[in-house]
Amino acid sequence: MANDLGGWDTLSEAQRQLVRSCTGLTILRENLDAKSVMGEPVDVGDYTRLTGALGRTLRLLGIDRKAKDVTPPDPLSYARRRSRNADDIEEVDDESPS
Numbered sequence: 887m888a889n890d891l892g893g894w895d896t897l898s899e900a901q902r903q904l905v906r907s908c909t910g911l912t913i914l915r916e917n918l919d920a921k922s923v924m925g926e927p928v929d930v931g932d933y934t935r936l937t938g939a940l941g942r943t944l945r946l947l948g949i950d951r952k953a954k955d956v957t958p959p960d961p962l963s964y965a966r967r968r969s970r971n972a973d974d975i976e977e978v979d980d981e982s983p984s
Contacts, residue, residue, distance in 0.1 A: 887905050887908055887909070887944075887947070887949065888902075888905050890949055891905075891947060891948070891949070901947060904943055904946055904947050905947065907943050908940060908943050908944060908947070911936055911939055911940040911943065912940060914936055915933065915936040915937060915940060918932065918933050918936065
C-alpha cells in the first residue's frame with residue numbers, strides 16, 4: 887500500500903498510521919477468509935464490518951477502486967488484431983537464423 891502512495895519515506899505519520907490500520911484490518915479479514923475456506927463458521931457481520939472499515943480506510947488514504955472496462959471487443963476488430971499479432975510472430979520466426 888505504501889508503494890501505491892509513493893513509498894514509505896514519502897508518507898506523513900498520519901498516512902503511515904492509516905497504512906498500518908489497513909494492514910491490520912486486512913490480516914483480520916484474511917483470517918476470516920481462511921476460516922471460511924476450512925469450513926469453520928464465520929460471523930458475516932464481523933466480515934462485513936471489517937470489509938467496510940478497510941474500504942473506508944483505503945479511501946482516506948486516497949486508494950480508490952478503479953473500475954475496469956470489461957466491455958467485450960468487437961469480434962471483427964479482435965480477429966484482425968489477433969491476425970496482426972500472429973503475422974508479427976511469424977516475421978520474427980522468419981528472421982531467426984537456421
